[in-house]
Structure formats: structure tokens, C-alpha cells
Amino acid sequence: MNDTNRNLGPTILKADSISLAFGGVKALTNISFEVKEHEILAIIGPNGAGKSSMLNVINGVYHPNAGSITYKGNMRRQMKPHEAATQGIARTFQNIALFKGMSVLDNIMTGRTLKMNAGFLAQCLHIGRARNEEIEHRRNVEEIIDFLQIQSIRKTPVGRLPYGLQKRVELGRALAAEPELLLLDEPMAGMNIEEKEDMSRFILDVNDEFGTTIVLIEHDMGVVMDLSDRIVVLDYGKKIGDGTPTEIRNNKEVIDAYLGVSD
């Protein structure tokens, strides 16, 4: 996937000198990078490097102490997560955050919440506009189920599924929001090789079929090198590398900090 002739669009997201501190702990210091439309960007770094914090800044869970985020041309310093969601940013979590007692279908359906416009009463009574809307949303969800090949577990409660499948369902829920920018926090943590291969395939397919821009955090170097167009490396809250997989592989500072000290 490292071919240079991929059609990347203009910059969709720009992080400019982001700093974030929790009391005296500096989680992020002066981080800047750009994400191009249609790109797959990986953020890597050792534990505690600030990767998840960076994602949280992007979708508005954390507010940076300094610096700004420019998303689709709009610069902002403060934004709430649901505002991020309405603007087309969806994410998955490092620790799966699904409704365990609900079916796969219902879980993915929750991803459509922001797209539902019918009134509360109409939805309760399942009449008129709410009914038509639900049919349309269900169709959308079914397409995602088909896309992720999870038809056989459509009605299974999520809590009964193995970990790898739960991760896939979580991706499904994020996709249900039809995001332009998808943030994936360790989508492959704890998976076996086959599950990782499947998930990589789905990430590439999402990127290819829907043109979704993807920012992901991942520890598996093989996966990162294969999937990403570009990689940003963080270490102790600082950016120490930014470039194509080949560039990162040859970046001495990165090798020292993360891939093992070079002698």
C-alpha cells in the first residue's frame, strides 16, 4: 500500500503545535502534523507516548492547552465530541466500548443516531417519517454488516462474541456514522494473525471503497508498515518522526526510541 501514486486529496486535518498537560504531566508537547484526504496515517510510539491523547484531542474529548486543530478548513481550539461526530469524525476505542447486552445489529444502529431526524414521539410510535427513516438506516446498517461479513452474528448479543469479532463490530458502528475521518485506537490489539489480516483487509477496503481518511494507532509494526501511507512517531509526548514507512524505517531517532537502539 506504499505506492506513491495514490490519489491523496488536500489536507483534511491539521494539528498545529498541540500541547496537552494533565497537571504537571506533559502528555503532548508541541505536536504538529497534517492528514491528507483519503490517507491512512498511523501514529506509533511506545506506551505512554501520547498516542491515545492525540486521538482524544482530535475528536474533542481533550482540549489542548496550546495549539489548534484545523479540520476541513475550520480552525478550532475547543470542540465537544458530539460536535466532532456531526462533522464526520468517528472513532473506535482501545478497550472495546460496545453495549454488551445488545445485538450486533442494534449496536451498529446506534452509530446512526446522529443521522436520525424524526421526533422522539414519532420514533416511539414508529410512524410516518420515523418509520421510513428507520428502513433507510437499517438498510445502511445491513450494508455495513455485509461489508464486514458478519451476517452470521447479526442477532447475537455482542457480549457473547469473541474479542476479534467485537472489534469488527466496533468498526461497523463507527462506519455507520458515514465518517469522513475515522480514528482507530489499536484496532488490532490482542488479535491473532488471521484476525489481524482480516482487520487490515477491512481497513484497506474502507479506505478504498468509501474514500474514508483513516488515522490509526497500532503497535504491530508489520501491520503499520503495510497499511499506512504515512507514519507519525511520538515519544514522551514529542514528535520524533513523520514520513513514509520507508523513511521511518531508516530514521535513526525512531529506531533508537522505538524499534530498538541501533549501535
Place this chain on the structure above:
Amino acid sequence: MDSNIPSSRGETLSSLILKNAVIRGEKTAIREKNLGIWQSWSWAEVANEVNHLAGGLAAKGFSRGNNLAIIGDNRPRLYWSFAAAQSLGGVPVPLYQDAIAEEMIYVFNDAEIEFAVVENQEQVDKLLEIMPECTKLRCIVYDDPRGMRHYDHPSVVSYEDIRKLGLNFTKEQPDFLAGELQKCHPDDVSVILYTSGTTSKPKGVCLTHKSCIEVAESDMGFDGYNEDGEILSYLPMAWVGDHLFSYAQSIVSGFTVNCPESSETVMIDMREIGPSYYFAPPSVFENLLTQVTIRMEDASKIKKWLYEKFMAVAKQTGLKIMDKEQVSLKNRILYGLGNVFIYGPLRNNLGMSHIKVAYTGGAAIGPDLYSFYRSIGINLKQLYGQTETLAHVCKQPNGQARIDSVGVPMPGVDIKLGEKSEVLVKSPGLLKEYYKNPEATSESITSDGFFKTGDAGFIDQDGHLKIIDRAKDVGVLNDGTMFAPQFLENKLKFFPFVKEAVCFGDGRDDVCAFINIEMDAVGNWAERQGLGYAGYVDLAGKTETYSLLKECIEQVNRDLAEEDSLSGSQIKRFLILHKELDADDDELTRTKKVRRSFVADKYQVLIKALYDGSKKCFIETQVKFEDGRSGAISADLSISDAETYQSNVDLAA
């Protein structure tokens, strides 16, 4: 025969589809689950779709005498491709979708395939890869557009585009298709099914419209199939059973074919559809039972107790009720209660609530398995046939289902025994010939028109056919005892822990066996024993697993001791293989039958160790993965002795 069955003299499958469009045009012909909803097409719509597709293929240059390769899961559009090819005077050639490249190349070249209709990207990729070696192939039509956006290969075209092409074509030449149909004759070849070939390269079995129609009509008469039926088509389209049940019979009788959403959803889809006719090889019935058993192990105590109690009742009474024998009032009431609490819900869970007849065939079915389904009220019966006879030789009539026979000859079928008790068959479903292989044709069909099945068997006093083994596999031990390997292997395979077994003994002093464990069942057993294991190889090599399997083998030996002609062929020594025998490694055929001589050759070292008394043997095996890569698995296998028993006959003497 029923009066509402249309008379089909002089008809072809294509003309029957048109007839269906007239006499039952509104009736649902086929369904497919898409986006979670069952989509239906009526017979009129099907006839229309077939026309468009045929037009499109004709516009692309497909014509009389061409063969059309069809590869994929059971999908309506792929079934219509059969019909489209036939209506143009061409011949559909379905292929197993999991076939490796080498096999596909062979068939493509043998059948001179120029056109192929495939399900999805996976198949397109496979065909593009082998295209340089299949020189004739020039057009690949795909059904599912997913992932296909960036393909600009000139030979690859979407089903939608072909359909549009067909719409225009039929507008421009409205009489073309009718004219082509006129030229079709009942004696024309309607399909070429490649046999998996236990011994040699695949051979193309040519079947005609006439034989498909006659066999389907005969089955309708025998089991009372009619247009109100529902079936779930989930078995490979390249297999004769599916071609007969899901294609020919549906067209002849007009019943509805349902295509599952994906191969993983078959169980769920079956529950939703509740088919009235069901066909499955024994392995499928076995999987279902294994699942039920595993789930019952995890059920609550009360449920478990109920299940065990009522299954005992079913075992005692159910079979008798199914066979319409006398049953006391008390037992009848008990069975009725069981039906409410256990059997009914269980049938519903299996999707078998509406089954009128279920068939199994293709391999031997275990007595426990067989009686389990019959005892809970599912009319499971056996049939016997092969690709060359369009699966039409013997069937068990209602009320005469027995575990050890494959039934009585069907109407119009003639059976006699040849050399080595080989079963010879004359059937309306008999193949016309092997494709471009007159040598094989004359080898397999006797001068008086009987097909040599290669199975050894005999007909008992009630007229039922019993099959013992492959005629060529029946051998003798050095002391002259008859040795029927498959007979032993089947006995072994009836244990849930044994997935596959291969027995050796012809021309040797005694019988030894290779065993493949059934990972699910043994794994579950190990878990309950608190036995940790790292994976297949580790589990297969555990001493505990060996003693578990030893018990199974000794049980078989005890059974054998009771049959005087076979008591000498008890199993002396065995080993558990470190890998599953696999079709990708050529050890099994695509229909999962062991290729005995290949296995014997590949594992010579192990056989030697079995017979020279060693306790251990090291083996390294090459394995092929589905993506074409290969790797090696090695293990140090133990060899275990098994107890043999004196036969009752000897004791008496």
C-alpha cells in the same frame, strides 16, 4: 404420477423454465437473502432474467457447443447462468470454488472454457491468475461488484453489464433466443460435472436434459415432491446432488430454492426457511449433532436431565413410531411429551420442523447418528448413486429405512453384480459419456449398457442393496481373512472423536490404522478433563488422547469379533496423525474421501513403523495453504497397540 405434474416428453430444462413461467408464473422460484431480507423471484421473473443473461452471453459470442464455467457459492444468478448456457445450446460446467489452481487449469483446458461466470472478486483473481495457462478463456463475468472497481482487465465484465447487453441484444434480435431454443434436443448434453477423481485426473461426466428430467420426475413420484416444497441450496453447485436437487428438480417440479446469505449463516437461514426436503452428506448431519451435543454439555442441569430422559425415550420409541410399528399407549404418551419438550424445539432449532424427507448419501452414516435423527421425528433416509448415474440408483422407501442398506432400486433402474461383487447399474440418469474421453467411457460402461460403479455390494433377500466397500479396495490379509478397509474406517469414524481413519492390511499379517482426531470433540473433551494443549499437533500427540482413541479402537475390535467373516481384521496397532488429511494436500478428494494409495505413499515411513514394532516415528510433512503458499509440519508420533478380541466363533469351537 401426480396429475398436476406437467408432462415433459420432448422437453428440455430450458423449455421447462419457459413452461413454468406460464403455468406457475407468479409462484416463487428462487430466493436469496440479501441485506438481511429474503428477496424472491417468481418463475416468470426467472425466465426473464435467464433470457437477458443468455442474450448478453450471445452478444459476447457464446454460442452452441461452447462450455460455460460456473464458480461460486449457491447464488440465483449463478443458477440462471446454467439455464442461460443451456438455452443457447451451450453446456454449463460448474467447478468447486475451493479447487486449487492446478485442478482448475486442468478442467478449463479439458473443457476448452472460453466463458466463465463467477461469484466475486476472489474467483476473478483466481481466474486472472490462471488465465495465461488457460489460453481459450476470454470472458469472465462476475456477480458481486464488491472490490471490483479498479479492475480494468478487458476480459472482466460485470453481470449487470452483461444483462444490459442482453436487454439490447434481445430488442435487436427478438427471435434469436426462441430460435436457439428450437435447436435444443432432450438428448443434448445439459451439464458436465467433473468427478473429483479418487485415483486419476478429473473426468467430465456428460449428462443430458432427458436424464435430468426423467430422474427428477422419478424422484417426485417416489417421495411426493411437488411445487409447494422449499429447499435450502447450500451444497457445492459442482456436486451432482446439488445439481439434481436445487436445479433440475426445482425446474421439473416447480418448488422454491433458497440461497443462504453466506456459508456461515446456513444454520440460521435454514431455521428461517424450514425446508421441506433436505439433502446432506453424513458429515453435515454429524456436525449438527456434534453442535447439539456440545451445547447440551453446557446447558443447565434441568435441561440436561430432560434431554437425557427424553432422548432415551426417543431411542426406544421414536424409531418404532417412524417405522410405523406397534407402540404401547404409555410409550406413545411419553413420546408425545418428549415431542413437546425436546424433539419439537430441537427440530425447530435445527431448522427441520417442516421436513418431509431428508436424505443422506455419498458415504456411510453412523448408526447412532442415523437413529438420532429418525428418533426425533425426522424422516432421514439413505440413497445411493454417483455422478455418473445422476445420483439415481437406490433409495430407501418410507417405512423401510435401515442403517445397513442403501435402499431398493428406483423405478427404471436395473442392478446386477459383476466381478468381485461389483455393483453394475443401468439407470435413466446414466451418463452419456465422459467428456472427450471415449477410452474412459468404454472402460466404465459395459457393452450391454451397465455402468461399473466400482462399489462392492450385494442384494439381500428383501431386495435392498448393501454396499461393503470399493471393489478395488477389498483385499486379503496374509492368513486369507477378508479385509474391507472402508468398512473398518467407517466404524471408526462413527466415534465423535475420530474425524478420519485410514486402515492398511492388504497383503500384510494384520491391520493397522492412521487416525485423524476431530478437533472440536477432542478439544472439548480435553477441556472438560482440564487437559491443557497448545494446538492440533500437541493435542493429537497427548498420551491421554491416545488412550481415548485406544478405547474407540478396542470397541471396534469387539464389534468385529462378533462378525465371523471380519473378525480376523481387527486393528492391532494405530497412530494419530499430526495433521488433518486435507484436499489441498491431495490426501482427500474434494468430496472429502480419502485417497488411499496417495496417503499410503506419502506416509510410507509411518506405515513401516506401524509394522516393524517401533514405539515412535519422526515425520515431516509439506502442507499447502489455501493461498498457495506451502510450509512444513513435523512431529514425533507415538505408535500404540490395541487389544484384539477372540471371535465368538473361535470361542465356540
